[in-house]
Amino acid sequence: MANKKPYVTYVLIAIQVVLFLAMQVMGGSESALTLILFGAKFNPLIAAGEYWRLITPIFLHIGWMHLLINTITLYYLGSMVEEIIGRWKYLAIYLASGIMGNLFSYQFSDNVSAGASTALFGLFAVFLALRNLYPSNRYIQNLGSQYMMLIGMNLVFGFLGSGIDIWGHIGGIVGGFLITMTLMKGEGHDDRKTQRIGSLAVYLIIAIFILLNQGTVNAIMP
Template identity: 55%
Template sequence: MSFREDYIFWRLAYFLLMEQDYRLMAISDDRRELWLENTAIKRAPVVRLLRHELDWSNWLQRDIQLTAANGEKIRKRFMRRRLNVVSMYVSKYPPVDDYEHLLKAPYTPLETSQTNVTPILFTQGHEEEAFDQLNTLFQNGARHWHFRDAYEESEVQSLEQLVLTGAVQKEEKDRNLLEYGNPFFTYLFIAVQVAVFLLLEINGGSTNTDTLIRFGAKFNPLILDGEWWRFFTPIFLHIGVLHLLMNTMALYYLGTMVEKIFGRWRFLWIYLFSGFLGSVASFVFTPNLSAGASGAIFGCFGALLFFGFVNRSLFFRTIGMNVIVVIIINLIFGFTVPGIDNSGHIGGLIGGFLAAGVSYVPSQRNWSLQATFFLLSFLLTVFLLWTGYHGGFFRIA
């Protein structure tokens, strides 16, 4: 056996993973089918690589259709308006009957025009055309490749191992981004808000307005009288046991996730700034008394959105869809249910996004972007404080 096609298959995999910075999404049990993604490459954000001996064009046509169906699922998961999938086939020979019409243009399913599949065949006698297509898709293409007529099985195995080791290393790198730190402040904040709740209950009740004001709830008249600390103290107060339970549960799941990604001290900054900006937004947009960690918790959502902003591919491969859906549900809930301080939620969400942009992601730096986010945070804070101390939107209205 020459193992030539097997070598080409793994050389293509090496090219995509190691030279074009793709990530391995899926691999079949027999290691003859790979799905890879790199959303930074617009012409081919998803590549499917298949080692299969082609026989009839009908099989090829059905496989392209199945690839389009799988690509549509990926498009929805990545929340992309359009998705181009490149399906590469490595075979010794092309189909025995007429197949050229399948390669003339990208395939688009009739039921959706949002996912296209571009098939490329690497077969004997047609490799030059395939590599021309490869060079069109990628700036640093493969025009310089030259393959021998035969390869030893050991050469294929060595190249395969190199590719799989590289894929594992990239996966480990991604895991390190998601699990940078061990949560500490999340548990501390949970303990503090439970302790403060018990203190409220002992001293008149957590639903008692006078008690809430006495312990630091956001109360605009006293803020206007100089009690600026009421921008921070509401983060640790809760009105009723249900309010406490919901925010404690949300903090447990969201806080640990954000603290793992950003580390302890970045999380501390994100949480407190988000809570502060949520209180300031509430001060500006509503005269009602308010309290709760909701602004800071929405800040955790904002921090996750920023993580997706700088690590889009990893974000949508892992937590992205769930995070966005939960944010939308919570905002809809806030706008439709009376008595919820939605301005505080939105202020916290924006605050978390900005605070994460200032601190950035561990092991990554972008000083110009961080400076921009710091300036935006400063200007927004000054604007909201000035507006609040000069009447607030609720009074202007």
């Protein structure tokens, strides 16, 4: 797969850039009303049944710097993950991570939010799962250790900083880890059916619990 172009990553980048430009034209990407119009995470509307808002925030960004940082990260990190695990598994993990990140944000944060970082943290978590699945692969073990440190540093900065949806990041990590454990077989001849089904079940249980609990819906329409 080393010679294949990361086409899924290119498409993901193109989508978020096009949507960002559209938001700029329609009122600005830093306008709460414009963000909500384009599908940002907004708790009252999700509680009212607009569950598609758990997906659309993955592709929306708030300001040029937010877009730039996440696009650069997606290009390098996404290309690496796409090459290692394949296009469709990569896409599934990216979307599932973003959804879980937005579910956590829905549950624990009232703020209007958007950004690819929920999915990007899921891609970080891919290497934690691969580290567990391929214990004899030194390359994967080294990558896993590096990304474990990177995740820890980013979470610390997230807790200390302001304007960062830390719960979205944590949810992305949880989602990315669980779906990677679901999709990847790992080493050996055992196909890990029980563990893979269990990982998927945990993902679904968390998602259903949050939706039934209806998150925190105290946000006020801006």
